[in-house]
Amino acid sequence: MAEAAVNFLIGKLTNFLDNEMQFFRDAxxxxxxxxxxxxxxxxxxxxxxxxxxxxxxxxDWVKQLREIAYVTEDALDEFKLLSAHDHGVGFAGLFCRISCCVKNMKARYRTISQIQNINSRIKSLCDGHQRLRHKFSKAEHGPGSNYSDNTWHEHRGKDCFSDKNELVGIEEQKKQLVAWLVEGTSRPQVISVVGMGGLGKTTLVHEVYQDPEVKKHFMVCTWINFSGSPNIGELLQDIHQQIRGVIRQPIPCGADTMNIYWLKMLIKDLLQEARYLVVLDDTWRIDEWDVVKHALPNNMCSSRIIITTRNYDLASTSCREFEGKVYKMEPLPVEQSWKLFCTKTFQGSSCPSHLEETCEFILKKCEGLPLAIVAIGGVLATKDRHIIGEWELVRHSLDTEIDCNDKLKNLKRVLSLSFNDLPYYLKSCFLHLSLFPKGHRIKCSRLIRLWIAEGFVEKKEGKTLEEVAKDYFVEMLNRSLIEVASKRSDGRVKTCRIHDFLLDIITSRSTDQGFAEIAKEENREWPDKVRRLSIQNTLQTLPRNGSLSQLRSLNIFGVDKSFMNSVLASDMKLLTVLDMQAAPLTRFPAQVADWCYLRYLSFRFTEVSTIPSSIGKLQNLETLDLKHTNVTELPVEILKLQRLRHLLVYCYKNVSYSTFKFGFKALRGIGALQSLQKLCYLEANDENSSRVVRELGMLTQLDRLAILKFRKEDGRDLCLSISKLTRLRVISIASIDDDEIIDLQHLSCPPSFLQRIYLRGRLRALPHWLPSLSSLMKLHLGRSRLKDDPLVSLQNLPNLVHLQLIQVYEGSSLCFKAKTFKKLRTLGLDYFDELKCVEVEKGAMPFLEKLIIQCCKLLKKLPSGIEHLTRLKVLEIFDMPDELVKKLVQGGQDDDFQKVARVPEIYYGYWRDEGWDVQLIERSVQRDVASTQGSSMRSNEFPPCWK
Structure with a gap:
C-alpha cells in the first residue's frame, strides 16, 4: 500500500506546486x-x-514511508484549510482578516518547518532504499518468481487434495471437462477453468489430468505451474524438458542457455505432429499467456490447453483466440459443503447433535469454499468433541484464527495472493471494501462514487472518472475478488459482495497498514491517527484516545443516535467522505457545513427534511445523496457547488398498485452546475419550470436526467435541451398527471448513446426517433394510452433487453411477430384494459426469460404461442381473471397449463388489504404433472415490475 499512498502524494505535491506556491515561496x-x-x-x-x-x-521501511506520505498530506491540507478561510466584511471582517493573517503567517512557518522535517525524513528513507535495493532487484528479476513468495511456489501442490475422500462434488464437473477434452473439433482448443482462490480449480483439473481416458487420448501431457509470476524463460524451459521426457528425446546441448524465441521454436517443432494436452495452472496475466501460446502449434490433431485462473479476462481472451470454452467454478452447495466438512472434521462420521449449531455457523462462514472448509475442518478435527467450549472458541475467533493458526496459513496465503497481484490503483479500492460490514450487499453505484471521492481513481484521457472507476470495478470482478450479488434486468451489476474470509484478510491488512479502523468492539483503543473509520452496530462510546482530527472518511452502519451525535461533535476538519446511509438522523448536522473538504455526503434513508443555506460552503462537494429522505426543496446556495457531479434527491411512496416518486422543486440557475452528471428528480411544475428546462441544455456532462411533474408546454424546450446533452445515457420523465401529454416529438437528433428511457404520462404517439436508438436496452412506458400498436415501432430495436408496458395501448390484441425483439429477456404487460388476445409467433423473442402479465381483466387465456418461448424461466400472473389462474393452479390437461408446464417458476397473486399475496405454483420435477398446491412466497410487497 506504500505504492498507492506515495503515488497519491506525488500527485498532491504536483498540484500544490502548481496552485499553492504563492503562499510557499520559501519552501x-x-x-x-x-x-x-x-x-x-x-x-x-x-x-x-x-x-x-x-x-x-x-x-519497517514501507511502514515509515506510508506514515510520511500521510503526514505530508495532512500538513498540506491543513495549510490550505487556513488559507482558504472566508473572513466576512466590514470592520469586524477587517479585524478578523488581520487576526487570521497573523495566524496564517504562523501556519505558513509551521508548515514550512514541517515540510523541511519531512524532507529530511524522506532523505533518510531514500538512504534506506539504497540499502534495500539489492533485495528489490533480486525479488523483481530473480529466478522463479517476480516479487512473490518463493516458499509458496514450493508448496503449490498442497492445493490438490491428496485424500480421495475429500474430493466432494466434482464428479459432474470432471465428466464435463473430460468430454470437452476428448470430443469436438480437430483444431486446438483452450478450456479455461476460472474462479476465486480456494474453489478447487487445481484439484478438479488435476483429477481430469490424471483420468485414464485423458492420458490415453493424448500423446503428450504436460503440467506447468505459473503460481503468480514465474520467470517466462524458466517456464518455457520446464515445458521443453517435460515434452522431451515424455517423447524420450535427450535435451540438446545448450538448450538451457537459449533465449525465449528459440525455446518457443523448439517446443513448437516437438509438438507439431502430436496431439498434446498442456495444463497451465494458476495463470494470472494475459501477457504471460501471450508468450506461451506462441510456443504451441496450431495443428489439426485435436490438441487441448487447460488454463486455471482467477482472471476472467484471461479466461475469455484465451478462449476467444482458440475457439474454446470457459468453465466457471462455483461454490459447493450446502449439502456437498456439509459432506466435505464432516469428512474432514469427523473423518466421515456424522456431526454430534450438540455441535450442530456451532458447525452450521462455521460452515456458513465458509460459503461453499472447499479450501476454507478443509482448512477449518482440519483445525476442528483436533478439538475434543465433548468440550463444546473449544468449538465455541473457534466459532467466535475465526477472524483472528486465520492470522495466527498454522493450519489456516495456507488458506490465508491462497486468498492473499489475489490481493498481492493487484496493481496499486486497485489495492486502495479493494481495501476500501473493508469499511462495509460482513454480509453487506454493496451497491455498485455507491462504491464507484466513494472511490472517486476518496481519490483512488486516476484520470484517463477521453474518459470520465466514473467510467474509469467502472473499469476498476469490472477488473476486480474479473479477478474473482468480488462477486455479483444481484443484477438489474438489463444485465448491469446492481450489488456486489465479498467472501467473508477474504474480507477478514483485507480488514486485517487495512488495520495493520493504517488504511482504516473498523470499529465494532468496545474498549478497543484506536491508533493515534485514524484516516478512515467504519463504525458498525454495537459500539456505544468513543475510546479515550479517539481523536478524529486527521479523519478523511467516516462511514456509519447501525449505531444509536446518542453515539452518532458524539461522533459528529468531534473535530473532523479534513473529512472528505461522510456516509451516513440509514443512520438515525432527523436533521442536517450544522457542523457538516464547516468540513469544507467534503466530496461525498450521504444521508440516504434518514429522516432529514431540510438542507441549510450553509451547504453552499462545501465547495469541494461532488456527491449529495438525499435519496429516501424527506427533503423536497434545496436552498439556492446549492448552485455555488461547482464541482457537484451527482445530485440525488427523491423518494418513493407506494399507493395501491402504483409507485409514486417525489423529487425537489426546480431551481432557477441550475445551469450553473455544469459538472453535474446525474440529476434526479427535478420537479418541473412551477412558474420557473420553462426557464429551468431550457437551462438543462447547459449541463453538457449529464448522463442521467430525471424529471417529475412535467408539463406539455415545456416539451419543445426540453427537446432542445436534450439535443445538446450528447453524453446522456438515461432519461426519465413523468408528467404532472396521467392525462398530461408528454410531447417529445420536437427532438430531431436524440443522444446517440441513450440506453434507458422511462416515460410515464400520456403520449399522442411514440416519439418518432425511438426506433432509431440502436443502444437502447431498457424501455419503460406507463399510462401512454396509445391508439396505435406500439410493438410495430419497437420490435426491431437491436439491443432492447427489457420492455415494460403499463396501460400503454387501448387496442384489444397484441402480436409479437416472428424474428422480432431478438434480444428481449424481460417483458411486462400491465393494465391493458381492452386486451383480449396476445399472440407470440414462432421465432419472436427467442431469448425471453421472464414474462409478467398484470391487471389485464379481459385476458382470460395465456398468449397463444407462449410455448415457443423455450428459454422462459419465470412467468408471473398478477391480479388476472380467476378463470386463467385456475387453469394454471389446477394443472392437468388444460391447454393453457400444458403450454407452460416446463417453465421452472410460475407465480400468481392478488392485491389484498393493501398488499400483494403472491403464490408459487408447485409442480413435479418432470414438469409434466402439477400438484394443486400453492406455496406462499411473499406478501405485502409489490411485484418486481412495479419497483
Whole structure:
C-alpha cells in the first residue's frame, strides 16, 4: 500500500506546486526536492509492498514511508484549510482578516518547518532504499518468481487434495471437462477453468489430468505451474524438458542457455505432429499467456490447453483466440459443503447433535469454499468433541484464527495472493471494501462514487472518472475478488459482495497498514491517527484516545443516535467522505457545513427534511445523496457547488398498485452546475419550470436526467435541451398527471448513446426517433394510452433487453411477430384494459426469460404461442381473471397449463388489504404433472415490475 499512498502524494505535491506556491515561496525547493525523491523510489514500491509480509526490514521501511506520505498530506491540507478561510466584511471582517493573517503567517512557518522535517525524513528513507535495493532487484528479476513468495511456489501442490475422500462434488464437473477434452473439433482448443482462490480449480483439473481416458487420448501431457509470476524463460524451459521426457528425446546441448524465441521454436517443432494436452495452472496475466501460446502449434490433431485462473479476462481472451470454452467454478452447495466438512472434521462420521449449531455457523462462514472448509475442518478435527467450549472458541475467533493458526496459513496465503497481484490503483479500492460490514450487499453505484471521492481513481484521457472507476470495478470482478450479488434486468451489476474470509484478510491488512479502523468492539483503543473509520452496530462510546482530527472518511452502519451525535461533535476538519446511509438522523448536522473538504455526503434513508443555506460552503462537494429522505426543496446556495457531479434527491411512496416518486422543486440557475452528471428528480411544475428546462441544455456532462411533474408546454424546450446533452445515457420523465401529454416529438437528433428511457404520462404517439436508438436496452412506458400498436415501432430495436408496458395501448390484441425483439429477456404487460388476445409467433423473442402479465381483466387465456418461448424461466400472473389462474393452479390437461408446464417458476397473486399475496405454483420435477398446491412466497410487497 506504500505504492498507492506515495503515488497519491506525488500527485498532491504536483498540484500544490502548481496552485499553492504563492503562499510557499520559501519552501518551494523543499517541496520539489520531496517530490523528486519520492519519484525516485516509486519504481520500487510495488516490489516493496509484495515483500512486506516476508521481510521485517522491508516491512519497517514501507511502514515509515506510508506514515510520511500521510503526514505530508495532512500538513498540506491543513495549510490550505487556513488559507482558504472566508473572513466576512466590514470592520469586524477587517479585524478578523488581520487576526487570521497573523495566524496564517504562523501556519505558513509551521508548515514550512514541517515540510523541511519531512524532507529530511524522506532523505533518510531514500538512504534506506539504497540499502534495500539489492533485495528489490533480486525479488523483481530473480529466478522463479517476480516479487512473490518463493516458499509458496514450493508448496503449490498442497492445493490438490491428496485424500480421495475429500474430493466432494466434482464428479459432474470432471465428466464435463473430460468430454470437452476428448470430443469436438480437430483444431486446438483452450478450456479455461476460472474462479476465486480456494474453489478447487487445481484439484478438479488435476483429477481430469490424471483420468485414464485423458492420458490415453493424448500423446503428450504436460503440467506447468505459473503460481503468480514465474520467470517466462524458466517456464518455457520446464515445458521443453517435460515434452522431451515424455517423447524420450535427450535435451540438446545448450538448450538451457537459449533465449525465449528459440525455446518457443523448439517446443513448437516437438509438438507439431502430436496431439498434446498442456495444463497451465494458476495463470494470472494475459501477457504471460501471450508468450506461451506462441510456443504451441496450431495443428489439426485435436490438441487441448487447460488454463486455471482467477482472471476472467484471461479466461475469455484465451478462449476467444482458440475457439474454446470457459468453465466457471462455483461454490459447493450446502449439502456437498456439509459432506466435505464432516469428512474432514469427523473423518466421515456424522456431526454430534450438540455441535450442530456451532458447525452450521462455521460452515456458513465458509460459503461453499472447499479450501476454507478443509482448512477449518482440519483445525476442528483436533478439538475434543465433548468440550463444546473449544468449538465455541473457534466459532467466535475465526477472524483472528486465520492470522495466527498454522493450519489456516495456507488458506490465508491462497486468498492473499489475489490481493498481492493487484496493481496499486486497485489495492486502495479493494481495501476500501473493508469499511462495509460482513454480509453487506454493496451497491455498485455507491462504491464507484466513494472511490472517486476518496481519490483512488486516476484520470484517463477521453474518459470520465466514473467510467474509469467502472473499469476498476469490472477488473476486480474479473479477478474473482468480488462477486455479483444481484443484477438489474438489463444485465448491469446492481450489488456486489465479498467472501467473508477474504474480507477478514483485507480488514486485517487495512488495520495493520493504517488504511482504516473498523470499529465494532468496545474498549478497543484506536491508533493515534485514524484516516478512515467504519463504525458498525454495537459500539456505544468513543475510546479515550479517539481523536478524529486527521479523519478523511467516516462511514456509519447501525449505531444509536446518542453515539452518532458524539461522533459528529468531534473535530473532523479534513473529512472528505461522510456516509451516513440509514443512520438515525432527523436533521442536517450544522457542523457538516464547516468540513469544507467534503466530496461525498450521504444521508440516504434518514429522516432529514431540510438542507441549510450553509451547504453552499462545501465547495469541494461532488456527491449529495438525499435519496429516501424527506427533503423536497434545496436552498439556492446549492448552485455555488461547482464541482457537484451527482445530485440525488427523491423518494418513493407506494399507493395501491402504483409507485409514486417525489423529487425537489426546480431551481432557477441550475445551469450553473455544469459538472453535474446525474440529476434526479427535478420537479418541473412551477412558474420557473420553462426557464429551468431550457437551462438543462447547459449541463453538457449529464448522463442521467430525471424529471417529475412535467408539463406539455415545456416539451419543445426540453427537446432542445436534450439535443445538446450528447453524453446522456438515461432519461426519465413523468408528467404532472396521467392525462398530461408528454410531447417529445420536437427532438430531431436524440443522444446517440441513450440506453434507458422511462416515460410515464400520456403520449399522442411514440416519439418518432425511438426506433432509431440502436443502444437502447431498457424501455419503460406507463399510462401512454396509445391508439396505435406500439410493438410495430419497437420490435426491431437491436439491443432492447427489457420492455415494460403499463396501460400503454387501448387496442384489444397484441402480436409479437416472428424474428422480432431478438434480444428481449424481460417483458411486462400491465393494465391493458381492452386486451383480449396476445399472440407470440414462432421465432419472436427467442431469448425471453421472464414474462409478467398484470391487471389485464379481459385476458382470460395465456398468449397463444407462449410455448415457443423455450428459454422462459419465470412467468408471473398478477391480479388476472380467476378463470386463467385456475387453469394454471389446477394443472392437468388444460391447454393453457400444458403450454407452460416446463417453465421452472410460475407465480400468481392478488392485491389484498393493501398488499400483494403472491403464490408459487408447485409442480413435479418432470414438469409434466402439477400438484394443486400453492406455496406462499411473499406478501405485502409489490411485484418486481412495479419497483
Amino acid at each position: 518551494e525547493d523543499e517541496v520539489r526536492s520531496a517530490r523528486g525523491q519520492l519519484e525516485g523510489i516509486s519504481a520500487s514500491l510495488r516490489v516493496a509492498d509484495s515483500l512486506e509480509e516476508s521481510d521485517e526490514e522491508v516491512r
